[in-house]
Amino acid sequence: MMKRVRYGAFAFVSTLLLATHLNAQSQPPPEGARVYIIWPGDGQVIRRGKYWLRMGLSGAGVAPAGVDKPNTGHHHVLIDTELPALDREIPNDKNHLHFGRGQTEARIELPPGQHTLQLLFGDANHVPHQPPLYSSKITVIVKP
Amino acid sequence: MRLIPWAMRAVVPFVALLSLGVLASAQQHAHTAQPASPPAVGQRTPAPQDAYVYIGWPNEGQTLSAGRIKIWFGARNVGVAPAGVNFANTGHHHLLINVPIPPLDEPIPNTKNHLHFGAGQTEAFIDLSPGTYTLQLLMGDAEHVPHDPPITSKKITIHVR
Numbered sequence: 351m352m353k354r355v356r357y358g359a360f361a362f363v364s365t366l367l368l369a370t371h372l373n374a375q376s377q378p379p380p381e382g383a384r385v386y387i388i389w390p391g392d393g394q395v396i397r398r399g400k401y402w403l404r405m406g407l408s409g410a411g412v413a414p415a416g417v418d419k420p421n422t423g424h425h426h427v428l429i430d431t432e433l434p435a436l437d438r439e440i441p442n443d444k445n446h447l448h449f450g451r452g453q454t455e456a457r458i459e460l461p462p463g464q465h466t467l468q469l470l471f472g473d474a475n476h477v478p479h480q481p482p483l484y485s486s487k488i489t490v491i492v493k494p
Numbered sequence: 495m496r497l498i499p500w501a502m503r504a505v506v507p508f509v510a511l512l513s514l515g516v517l518a519s520a521q522q523h524a525h526t527a528q529p530a531s532p533p534a535v536g537q538r539t540p541a542p543q544d545a546y547v548y549i550g551w552p553n554e555g556q557t558l559s560a561g562r563i564k565i566w567f568g569a570r571n572v573g574v575a576p577a578g579v580n581f582a583n584t585g586h587h588h589l590l591i592n593v594p595i596p597p598l599d600e601p602i603p604n605t606k607n608h609l610h611f612g613a614g615q616t617e618a619f620i621d622l623s624p625g626t627y628t629l630q631l632l633m634g635d636a637e638h639v640p641h642d643p644p645i646t647s648k649k650i651t652i653h654v655r
Binding site: 388402404405406407408410411412413414417418421422444449452453454455 | 503550566567568569570572574575576579582584585611613614615616617
């Protein structure tokens, strides 16, 4: 009986691992593709804290989340955070903004102070491409 | 219990989990994809409120050197989706070169003066020989038909020498 239980547990765990692996299958990006922040520039001083962030993409296309087309993905903006794990879904919280409706600009509001911004491109399942496409990380200074 | 081979019993959690996984991904899909139903024949896709597109680069009246010129497409309050993808509040860019806005109730022509960016591109490099050109963006829906009202940029003039 014990043996059966153990086998069941093994099956359970291996299924979980398999499912995780399948979910994490990420798309290769097109060669030469890159993402970059068009605006603001590195070191930009922003008054009143509200601005439009413009997301740039070269050599690839934008598609909404859930749309599985080769050579496409959607933008994620990382605010005041490091790159997340690149082999799984990008977290969805106030430091990791998802633009799954195909947006290429976003209205961002930040409290006064110094903040970092970085773009990370994700595939239909919000998983970074392999190799990942991300912009350089910039710093903005928000003045009240 | 004895009648069910134990190997079968080991398979049960597999099957249960797999169906759970399918459910979860279906839910996620429903959550994220929000597909729009294609408009009825003869009806244009409604434009999202306050949507507009603009040419982020080059600027109006700019003089550029002949060759490969980068053009970037700005889209505000509207998302980008590849051609053929029906997704609410999205479209894809078309660049009109030296031509007026085409008829709005049919697919945007596909010529050297009407460039389609149906792969969801948000910028392009185009080769221009010396001369004066007008550039204008016009968004098209999944079927390349302009939205209602059309989402179009200002027409700019650039000089190439």
